[in-house]
Amino acid sequence: MTLAVLPVRREALPLAQALSAGLNATLLRPWDAARSPRDLLHAQFRDFGGWVLLMASGIATRSLSGLPISKLSDPAVVLLDEGARFAVSLLSGHEGGANALAYRVANLTGATPVVTTATEATRPLTLGIGCRRGVTATTVEAAVMRAIGERLTDVREVATIDLKRDEAGLLDFCDTHGLPLRIFSARDLQARPFVTAPSAWVEHVTGARGVSEPCALLASPRGTLIVPRLVHEGVTVAAVEDRWTPQPPTAPEVQA
CATH class of the missing domain: 3.30.420.180 (CobE/GbiG C-terminal domain)
Known part of the structure; x- marks a missing residue:
């Protein structure tokens, strides 16, 4: 699975760099591209099999608006807060591999993996x-x-x-x-x-x-x-x- 790490703030760059190295992922820097994280996500969403979003849940929800089509084809999306406390399987958890990706992110950062799909959570x-x-x-x-x-x-x-x-x-x-x-x-x-x-x-x-x-x-x-x-x-x-x-x-x- 090809992966991308997208931080919303420059202050999260050290964490983003550690994640991209540990996951062998592409690190996107919206401040270098002079584009908003939302614009980058919409432009490249289907270029990667999975995304790690370093941002607040509200920003992630608004940024993803209009992108999801099907759990069978959407990329996996994991949300990680900048404090590396929780790695949330946000989109395409089971079929797309976000649940497994959440554990990979958690194991790299010490975060708690958050999986809410019924098959696993129950x-x-x-x-x-x-x-x-x-x-x-x-x-x-x-x-x-x-x-x-x-x-x-x-x-x-x-x-x-x-x-x-x-x-x-x-x-x-x-x-x-x-x-x-x-x-x-x-x-x-x-x-x-x-x-x-x-x-x-x-x-x-x-x-x-x-x-x-x-x-x-x-x-x-x-x-x-x-x-x-x-x-x-x-x-x-x-x-x-x-x-x-x-x-x-x-x-x-x-x-x-």
Whole structure:
């Protein structure tokens, strides 16, 4: 997929440059072209398979006005705020690849990926997975099946530590099942040590007290740990379930 990064302000250039390098994308500079971001977007919208828009949601909405035709043919569009806090799959999420692109942007910047398509968003399970080097996809799948049984279709995403971002067996497992892989740094995990059994060995190797449990809980912070760290042939798996339930209204405070 050919990609373009479009910042609306010159102040976002360092972030835009980092993104374009990490995504192997074309960086468009509207201030150099003496054209508005909207004009650039309308002129080149279908020249790229995907766009990362560095701008506010209101600007993005107005800039995209009149461009979308069909989710089957529109380019993928991901919206990222200049603070790199949220990477939002905005257009052509499932069919066009914006959901996957949102995770790529998130993993590059530390942003939270935001996916709202029903197919993905209604799945309640998040898996945290750690593994030894060179583990196979078959072994990863066997560990997952031991952890959650037949609920693989309920999995929304997989999370792991940055040391494992290029682990072939884990990537193959995620690719086979169409699951996005979310990456956390050891620093993020260490700051949120949600583990039932911290491991001195894991901390020595990775810099974090644990991988599978803190990854799953950090990726799904309002969820409940339903499968604590399970070990199978060099793979650790933890599962968190996140289901929204309506909360009873709270009574207003009565001022004395």
